[in-house]
Amino acid sequence: MIEFNELRVKTPEREVLLDITNEINNIVRKSNLKEGVCRIFIPHTTAGITINENADPSVIKDISSYLSKLVPKGGGLGYSFRHGEGNSDAHIKCTLTGHSVEVLIHEKRMMLGTWQGIMFAEYDGPRNRRVMVQIQGE
Numbered sequence: 001m002i003e004f005n006e007l008r009v010k011t012p013e014r015e016v017l018l019d020i021t022n023e024i025n026n027i028v029r030k031s032n033l034k035e036g037v038c039r040i041f042i043p044h045t046t047a048g049i050t051i052n053e054n055a056d057p058s059v060i061k062d063i064s065s066y067l068s069k070l071v072p073k074g075g076g077l078g079y080s081f082r083h084g085e086g087n088s089d090a091h092i093k094c095t096l097t098g099h100s101v102e103v104l105i106h107e108k109r110m111m112l113g114t115w116q117g118i119m120f121a122e123y124d125g126p127r128n129r130r131v132m133v134q135i136q137g138e
Contacts (some may be wrong), residue, residue, distance in 0.1 A: 003031050005133040011125035015068060015093075017050075017060045020131065021117040024103075025110060027133050034108055036137015041100040043132060046090035046124035048097030054117025067093050090123035097121045105137060 005027045009018060028038055042049045053059040071092045101118065104111040112118075120131060 001033065001036075001136070001138060003033075003135045005135070007131040007133060009120050009122075009129045009131055011047075011120075011122035011127055011129060014122070014125050015064055015090075016122045016125065017064055017119045018122070019054050019060075019117045020120045021054060021112070023131075024118050024133060028105060028110055028135060029108070031135045032108070033105055033135050033137045036105045036135060038103045038105055038110060039100065039134040039136070040103070040118065041132040041134070042120070043099075043130055044094070046087055046094050046122075047127075047129050048094045048099055048121040048123070049101050049131070050097050050119050050121055051101055051103070051112070051116050052119055053115045054119070055115045060119065067096065071096075087124045093123040094121070097123075105135070 007020065007023055007027070009020065011018065024038065024040060040049055052063065071089045073089045120129070122129065
């Protein structure tokens with residue numbers, strides 16, 4: 001069985017990591033899939049997806065702050081971005097974060113670790129975004 005779902009995310013600011021674990025869990029629960037995999041794909045070039053700690057909000061703030069220092073908006077380390085829209089930093093951050101993750105499903109549950117959550121990463125908001133979710137298994 002393969003099932004496809006689309007989740008909508010409205011991001012509140014230019015750069016933010018949003019915990020979408022509960023929304024993805026709801027999709028997995030409704031699928032009634034006992035064993036399989038959940039694929040999550042972001043069809044945007046300035047937004048990504050990652051799995052990281054969701055118990056302590058300071059971890060998310062640290063990740064976001066460090067990425068902003070690593071890849072500042074106007075460029076850095078003596079380099080100026082060429083892209084005319086002024087959002088090259090968002091494209092680079094998205095490349096670092098990635099566009100997709102997979103989570104195993106076992107006994108109708110996503111097999112995330114105790115402290116893990118699924119984070120939607122916005123780097124060029126605020127925007128209305130799409131999250132593609134594919135559930136496959138039996």
